């Protein structure tokens with residue numbers, strides 16, 4: 373059975389002003405993190421993700437309740453003891469001057485070294501292992517300020533690993549990374565968590581990536597609570613709609629994505645199949661159309677011909693006017709320019725020759 377590394381008991385997080393009045397960000401948080409878990413912390417801007425992370429690592433005192441690290445109340449631990457259990461990767465770019473990558477990663481050993489920071493052969497071995505875990509051995513001799521954002525992010529993870537923590541906490545580690553690097557970073561964190569029996573908590577804004585890759589989500593909701601569960605559990609329970617309600621966004625539970633809601637919806641019949649059908653539907657929905665294979669009330673009919681390399685869309689309006697398009701960009705632009713409700717009309721658009729009339 374997995375061991376619990378971090379537990380919160382009736383945790384209340386937030387801020388107190390000078391008059392001692394509390395501003396509660398979230399309350400009654402009873403969370404458990406087991407070894408090997410990778411948890412993505414999600415929620416809209418300003419909901420309290422950073423506040424929670426700071427409280428979990430002992431940087432900020434809770435308003436009430438406790439954070440237990442390996443069963444010990446974090447409030448009773450000395451900074452050095454916390455540093456042996458928890459390592460942190462923050463988003464902010466830290467100015468490190470002329471520091472080499474190796475020396476930056478070596479700083480991760482500070483909870484274990486003596487007061488002059490002398491490294492033992494064991495420390496050196498841990499540093500090498502941390503560098504190799506993030507595939508940054510070749511960067512060891514480089515200056516940190518010369519690295520790309522993505523390289524620096526990997527090196528910061530190596531520094532956190534060199535601390536040999538039980539829990540690694542990362543605040544928006546994907547912020548500077550492109551999509552392939554985000555997936556790579558997520559894979560790396562999962563591998564480290566599983567192989568080294570550590571737990572990893574990361575705050576993230578990329579909902580799609582979190583749904584696809586996290587073992588566990590902690591979703592902060594506007595009522596000051598956290599919904600914890602497998603991504604699929606939260607999709608099915610409707611928790612995402614609750615957390616990100618408003619702003620004309622609708623959460624499409626079928627595809628696990630947010631979409632812009634553009635009322636009023638127009639109707640179209642879309643005929644075709646395969647990949648072109650899927651992306652045509654995507655383009656039409658983006659333009660405010662609801663598509664069906666059959667709809668007696670829809671004046672607009674689009675039929676897909678051709679293939680992905682040579683696609684062709686035939687447009688029929690009130691069964692009278694037909695135009696052809698060779699790109700979805702042209703089709704959507706044309707539709708946007710059409711008066712609505714539609715009127716039967718012959719078109720004389722030079723770009724799109726009518727191919728036949730009925």
Ligand SMILES: Nc1ncnc2c1ncn2[C@@H]1O[C@H](COP(=O)(O)OP(=O)(O)OP(=O)(O)O)[C@@H](O)[C@H]1O
Nearest residue numbers: 387388395397415416417418419420421422423424
């Ligand atoms: N030092 C502070 N004193 C008082 N209130 C604060 C302080 N820092 C943050 N807050 C408030 O606490 C709430 C939560 O902020 P927090 O930074 O934790 O949100 P977040 O979810 O990390 O946001 P984002 O996704 O935008 O980074 C916000 O309303 C914020 O204004």
